[in-house]
Amino acid sequence: xxxxxxxxxxxxxxxxxxxxxxxxxxxxxxxxxxxxxxxxxxxxxxxxxxxxxxxxxxxxxxxxxxxxxxxxxxxxxxxxxxxxxxxxxxxxxxxxxxxxxxxxxxxxxxxxxxxxxxxxxxxxxxxxxxxxxxxxxxxxxxxxxxxxxxxxxxxxxxxxxxxxxxxxx
Numbered sequence: 027x028x029x030x031x032x033x034x035x036x037x038x039x040x041x042x043x044x045x046x047x048x049x050x051x052x053x054x055x056x057x058x059x060x061x062x063x064x065x066x067x068x069x070x071x072x073x074x075x076x077x078x079x080x081x082x083x084x085x086x087x088x089x090x091x092x093x094x095x096x097x098x099x100x101x102x103x104x105x106x107x108x109x110x111x112x113x114x115x116x117x118x119x120x121x122x123x124x125x126x127x128x129x130x131x132x133x134x135x136x137x138x139x140x141x142x143x144x145x146x147x148x149x150x151x152x153x154x155x156x157x158x159x160x161x162x163x164x165x166x167x168x169x170x171x172x173x174x175x176x177x178x179x180x181x182x183x184x185x186x187x188x189x190x191x192x193x194x195x
Contacts, residue, residue: 031077031180034076041069045059045066063161067160070168074110075108081180081183082100082119083104085122110142112134112143115179119179133182134175141167141171142172148160
């Protein structure tokens with residue numbers, strides 16, 4: 027996996043460890059604890075969005091010697107933010123390779139997809155000023171599943187095992 031993704035994951039893991047310590051402290055206001063969980067939710071969503079972009083850019087860059095203009099185009103298109111909902115990720119992956127979409131869709135179907143969707147839904151509530159009732163325990167489980175989604179996406183889109191296909195499978 028790309029070093030940037032691992033660094034983001036390590037930083038977020040550290041924040042989750044700090045949040046766990048905070049949750050155990052009875053002298054810390056429950057509102058402060060909830061605000062930190064909300065912050066973690068936003069960061070977890072950002073981690074998935076960043077990872078999806080990085081994985082796809084890594085693939086494009088591996089193919090850049092054959093199509094440098096394509097690499098530039100994809101890099102610019104992937105600069106824009108998106109909600110990393112499972113359906114959006116699959117749509118984006120499908121733009122590269124329909125077989126990747128099928129494989130990733132099968133791999134994340136069920137609990138992983140639900141967890142990722144919950145992170146994004148709660149992130150959107152928080153970002154729009156709505157109160158989220160997400161707990162640290164639930165978010166921790168969702169985040170573990172989101173890490174698995176990123177790992178699976180990397181495996182499915184691993185640029186060492188694929189070539190640009192001129193035709194869908």
